[in-house]
Amino acid sequence: xSFWTPVENPGTRPPRSWAFDTGCALLAAVASFGxxxxxxxxxPTHPPLAVSLVxxxxxxxxxxxxxxxxxxxxxVVVLIAAVLAQWPVRGALFPxxxxxxxxxxxxxxxxxxxxxxxxxxxxxxxxxxxxxGWHIGWLAVIYEVIxxxxxxxxxxxxxxxxxxxxxxxxxxxxxxREHDQTSxxxxxxxxxxxARDMHDSVAHHLTVIVALSDGALAAVTRAPAQASExxxxxSSTAREALAETRRLLGVLRTEGGxxxxxxxxxxxxxxxxxxRVRAAGLPVRYERSGPAGDTPPGVQLxxxxxxxxxxxxxxKHAGPGASAAVRLRLEPGxxxxxxxxxxxxxxxxxxAPGGGLTGMAERVGAFGGELxxxxxxxxxxxxxxxxxxxxxxxxx
Numbered sequence: 001x002s003f004w005t006p007v008e009n010p011g012t013r014p015p016r017s018w019a020f021d022t023g024c025a026l027l028a029a030v031a032s033f034g035x036x037x038x039x040x041x042x043x044p045t046h047p048p049l050a051v052s053l054v055x056x057x058x059x060x061x062x063x064x065x066x067x068x069x070x071x072x073x074x075x076v077v078v079l080i081a082a083v084l085a086q087w088p089v090r091g092a093l094f095p096x097x098x099x100x101x102x103x104x105x106x107x108x109x110x111x112x113x114x115x116x117x118x119x120x121x122x123x124x125x126x127x128x129x130x131x132x133g134w135h136i137g138w139l140a141v142i143y144e145v146i147x148x149x150x151x152x153x154x155x156x157x158x159x160x161x162x163x164x165x166x167x168x169x170x171x172x173x174x175x176x177r178e179h180d181q182t183s184x185x186x187x188x189x190x191x192x193x194x195a196r197d198m199h200d201s202v203a204h205h206l207t208v209i210v211a212l213s214d215g216a217l218a219a220v221t222r223a224p225a226q227a228s229e230x231x232x233x234x235s236s237t238a239r240e241a242l243a244e245t246r247r248l249l250g251v252l253r254t255e256g257g258x259x260x261x262x263x264x265x266x267x268x269x270x271x272x273x274x275x276r277v278r279a280a281g282l283p284v285r286y287e288r289s290g291p292a293g294d295t296p297p298g299v300q301l302x303x304x305x306x307x308x309x310x311x312x313x314x315x316k317h318a319g320p321g322a323s324a325a326v327r328l329r330l331e332p333g334x335x336x337x338x339x340x341x342x343x344x345x346x347x348x349x350x351x352a353p354g355g356g357l358t359g360m361a362e363r364v365g366a367f368g369g370e371l372x373x374x375x376x377x378x379x380x381x382x383x384x385x386x387x388x389x390x391x392x393x394x395x396x
Contacts, residue, residue, distance in 0.1 A: 007108045008068050018064065025063035028097040029056040055080055059097050066104040074117055077101040082124040098124075099151045106155020107162070114159075118152045196359040197264075197305070204273075204312040208237045211280035211315055233279045240276075266300030267292040267328075270307065274326075277311050283323040284311065290330030299389045302363045303328065303337055306371075309360055310339035310383040318343020318381070335369075335387040342380040357383070 058080060066073045081098050102121055106114040125144045216230035274284045292300070307326055314324050322343030329336040361371040369387035376382050 006068050007070055010065075010068050013068075017067070021064040021066060024066075024100055025060045028063055028100060029059040031096040055084065063097065063100065066101060067108060070101075070104045070108045071113070074101040074105050074120075078117075078120050078124045081121070099147070102148065102151050103155040103158075106152055107159045111156060111159075114152060114156060118148050121148050196363070204308045207312045207315045208233075208276050208280040211282070212237065215281055230279075233276075237276055264297065264301045265304045266297060267295065267303060269304060270326075273304070273308055273311070277315070277324075280315060282311065282315050282318075285323070285325045286328075287326070288328040288330070292330060294332070294389075295330055295335065296389055299335060299367060299387055302360075302367065302387060303335065305363065306337055306360050306383070306385055307339055309357065313357070313383075314339075314341040314343060314381065322380075333388070335389050337383075337385045337387075339383045340376065340380060342376075344379050360385070 058076065062073050062076050077097050078101070098121055102114075102117055105117040109117075122145060125148075126141070212230045212233045215226070216228075270286070274286055277284050295303075307328075311324060311326075314322060318324075318341045322341050324339065324341040327336075327338040327340075357371070357373055364371045364385050364387055367387040367389065369385060371383070371385045373381070373383040
């Protein structure tokens with residue numbers, strides 16, 4: 001910090017700070033008319049009244065600025081102290097004004113500046129200590145050094161304490177910002193997860209509804225019973241879609257003070273998924289090897305969403321007369337999923353992956369696995385995934 005650099009902005013200081021510093025200045029100005037001899041023999045010569053008045057006026061003028069320009073204010077004060085030290089019995093500048101100015105430098109400026117200021121204060125007072133003869137002035141020097149050292153140590157302690165408290169406040173604010181950022185990141189991850197679940201769920205149910213509606217429309221005249229059954233399937237699927245949508249969105253709000261958090265779908269829900277898909281007109285063959293009891297819930301959710309998305313794409317693109325096969329292999333260190341169809345929609349030509357498969361690749365990647373998809377020969381489509389269900393995996 002530069003000697004002339006303001007420590008505080010005079011325009012933004014609160015009125016009570018100005019009032020306090022002005023009160024200190026007036027007290028020091030009154031004290032400048034007293035006497036203090038540092039234990040040396042009194043001398044009949046006293047400072048002229050004009051000198052005391054000038055000292056009082058300067059004190060009242062400069063001391064209110066001590067926390068704005070601590071360096072210049074101390075310079076003026078130590079200069080006045082050096083002038084008054086020429087009289088054996090002088091105005092009591094050191095006990096009040098010089099102490100306040102030195103304390104301000106020690107609390108607001110660097111430690112090196114405080115040590116230099118203390119040395120200047122001692123140098124300014126040395127002539128007064130030796131006015132009665134250096135053979136008896138050593139006691140006055142000791143008093144002076146002790147007093148200046150006490151003010152210096154007090155100022156440095158207060159400065160260190162303020163810096164420590166400022167660091168604590170800064171650390172607290174930093175922790176609060178980090179907490180807010182962590183919360184915002186967690187909310188963003190949760191929103192992304194909900195968006196993926198919404199895509200998978202809504203796309204699947206709407207595809208089933210469209211397929212059932214087409215079937216009902218085709219059978220309404222020639223097979224009214226089948227059309228009625230398809231319409232009931234549309235109603236049931238729509239209700240399931242509505243319930244799952246409410247469940248997914250319910251995690252973002254509370255109703256009646258309780259969060260709508262129901263279990264996420266897992267392997268036990270695959271039978272219901274296959275039932276809906278078969279009712280929509282797509283035959284599905286399901287094969288599973290290995291027990292499902294040890295599979296983590298996060299892995300079960302990824303498996304369910306992957307099969308749901310793959311079957312939804314089959315109903316969209318495979319064309320009429322297609323069938324699908326789902327193979328699930330559960331092992332202690334690995335889970336493999338394969339969904340194939342024999343449709344003609346892709347005609348063995350690769351197509352760009354949609355947003356659903358892209359999202360599923362991210363889900364699978366979160367468990368240290370990989371997802372591949374592509375056409376089969378001579379026709380059809382295959383989606384395969386490998387996941388690591390180990391404890392180190394972090395489900396999304």
